[in-house]
Amino acid sequence: xxxxxxxxxxxxxxxxxxxxxxxxxxxxxxxxxxxxxxxxxxxxxxxxxxxxxxxxxxxxxxxxxxxxxxxxxxxxxxxxxxxxxxxxxxxxxxxxxxxxxxxxxxxxxxxxxxxxxxxxxxxxxxxxxxxxxxxxxxxxxxxxxxxxxxxxxxxxxxxxxxxxxxxxxxxxxxxxxxxxxxxxxxxxxxxxxxxxxxxxxxxxxxxxxxxxxxxxxxxxxxxxxxxxxxxxxxxxxxxxxxxxxxxxxxx
Amino acid sequence: xxxxxxxxxxxxxxxxxxxxxxxxxxxxxxxxxxxxxxxxxxxxxxxxxxxxxxxxxxxxxxxxxxxxxxxxxxxxxxxxxxxxxxxxxxxxxxxxxxxxxxxxxxxxxxxxxxxxxxxxxxxxxxxxxxxxxxxxxxxxxxxxxxxxxxxxxxxxxxxxxxxxxxxxxxxxxxxxxxxxxxxxxxxxxxxxxxxxxxxxxxxxxxxxxxxxxxxxxxxxxxxxxxxxxxxxxxxxxxxxxxxxxxxxxxx
Numbered sequence: 401x402x403x404x405x406x407x408x409x410x411x412x413x414x415x416x417x418x419x420x421x422x423x424x425x426x427x428x429x430x431x432x433x434x435x436x437x438x439x440x441x442x443x444x445x446x447x448x449x450x451x452x453x454x455x456x457x458x459x460x461x462x463x464x465x466x467x468x469x470x471x472x473x474x475x476x477x478x479x480x481x482x483x484x485x486x487x488x489x490x491x492x493x494x495x496x497x498x499x500x501x502x503x504x505x506x507x508x509x510x511x512x513x514x515x516x517x518x519x520x521x522x523x524x525x526x527x528x529x530x531x532x533x534x535x536x537x538x539x540x541x542x543x544x545x546x547x548x549x550x551x552x553x554x555x556x557x558x559x560x561x562x563x564x565x566x567x568x569x570x571x572x573x574x575x576x577x578x579x580x581x582x583x584x585x586x587x588x589x590x591x592x593x594x595x596x597x598x599x600x601x602x603x604x605x606x607x608x609x610x611x612x613x614x615x616x617x618x619x620x621x622x623x624x625x626x627x628x629x630x631x632x633x634x635x636x637x638x639x640x641x642x643x644x645x646x647x648x649x650x651x
Numbered sequence: 652x653x654x655x656x657x658x659x660x661x662x663x664x665x666x667x668x669x670x671x672x673x674x675x676x677x678x679x680x681x682x683x684x685x686x687x688x689x690x691x692x693x694x695x696x697x698x699x700x701x702x703x704x705x706x707x708x709x710x711x712x713x714x715x716x717x718x719x720x721x722x723x724x725x726x727x728x729x730x731x732x733x734x735x736x737x738x739x740x741x742x743x744x745x746x747x748x749x750x751x752x753x754x755x756x757x758x759x760x761x762x763x764x765x766x767x768x769x770x771x772x773x774x775x776x777x778x779x780x781x782x783x784x785x786x787x788x789x790x791x792x793x794x795x796x797x798x799x800x801x802x803x804x805x806x807x808x809x810x811x812x813x814x815x816x817x818x819x820x821x822x823x824x825x826x827x828x829x830x831x832x833x834x835x836x837x838x839x840x841x842x843x844x845x846x847x848x849x850x851x852x853x854x855x856x857x858x859x860x861x862x863x864x865x866x867x868x869x870x871x872x873x874x875x876x877x878x879x880x881x882x883x884x885x886x887x888x889x890x891x892x893x894x895x896x897x898x899x900x901x902x
Binding site: 483486493523586642645646648649 | 730744857858893901
């Protein structure tokens with residue numbers, strides 16, 4: 401039986417706070433938890449403590465390495481990186497220079513972004529050997545760093561043809577590209593947030609790959625309720641949402 | 652109350668047979684009809700006779716001009732044409748030569764294909780003025796004609812860069828492109844039929860735009876049952892399915 405109404409809590413980027421909340425709700429004996437986890441060992445351990453006490457933790461949108469979370473619902477980052485690479489390769493007709501802008505390499509928050517980058521590199525390397533990939537750039541999802549790095553790239557790389565942003569702060573990236581006055585640089589990114597759609601309407605973002613956020617939310621609730629009410633397990637531990645490839649005409 | 656179990660009947664391309672079936676089921680007083688209509692005035696009239704007798708006719712996948720059908724569920728062909736044009740324009744870097752291969756111009760079966768072509772032409776003309784569009788080619792969805800026309804195009808147009816197939820017989824088109832040994836010709840088409848996915852895996856089809864056929868079927872049943880059981884009307888007369896842009900990495 402479910403004890404009380406669901407609650408939503410925001411604890412986005414503070415590891416200690418997110419781990420503390422998991423412990424708090426575990427002690428309160430909630431029925432289940434849906435979590436967009438920070439990729440940190442403290443969170444792994446807090447999830448595992450919940451699991452030990454039979455509180456299922458469903459991860460949504462971002463996943464976490466090595467925990468005993470019940471199920472992950474979100475985009476297949478590696479595949480979404482491969483799809484982006486196919487389009488980048490075709491947009492550039494198989495030659496040119498690209499850069500991947502990502503979050504923070506191997507630190508916290510990096511999970512889906514790293515897999516996107518991995519998929520992108522794999523397909524570019526295999527299918528488009530004449531496309532040169534510059535070293536990846538990390539931004540720690542900080543718009544100030546994103547702006548600084550975009551300015552640097554656009555200044556230093558006069559012949560950059562394609563930019564893949566695997567992480568957030570796309571608005572900052574797009575505004576810098578627009579301000580540079582450079583035309584024909586393909587900017588590919590993820591999610592269909594309003595600011596991204598706006599940049600697509602302005603021909604700054606060429607294409608975005610939505611991850612079906614509403615559907616992720618719906619499915620995470622369904623999976624959790626199936627477990628709590630019927631003790632039913634999902635048919636696999638990863639339930640991937642669809643990759644929605646969008647251009648301005650899709651809007 | 653629903654009188655009996657649903658039935659499925661196939662009457663794909665024969666106008667008289669499809670009109671006759673509509674009349675037959677109308678006389679049998681079925682509760683409702685889900686139809687993929689042939690775009691012919693005989694079908695318009697047969698649908699209107701059903702509507703007069705309060706038998707709702709839901710059109711699915713293809714629509715029909717000028718009838719009093721209850722609701723249409725399928726792809727927004729015009730939008731799907733615009734989306735294809737954006738990708739074609741980007742793949743060709745805004746210059747080159749393209750051709751649209753379609754069904755039969757203004758004759759029967761042409762409805763979704765004509766709107767796709769219209770959307771495609773609109774965006775190419777407005778956004779990519781340096782892309783030259785050859786006169787459209789009609790195939791009447793006959794694989795023999797498709798093969799003959801593809802052979803002719805590939806022989807006569809040595810510098811063709813992009814081909815949009817708005818209609819069926821993509822397998823025939825793809826096989827001819829493959830047999831020609833021509834590389835780098837972008838072939839864009841519609842639907843995610845197995846033979847299309849196979850051609851995409853082989854790098855013959857560059858991209859396809861699925862129309863969510865399963866979802867169309869599901870929604871057509873839902874709309875019809877909502878009408879029959881709750882007398883509830885859909886919130887609009889066109890319910891468009893999502894446009895699924897797919898490349899080989901999407902599979």
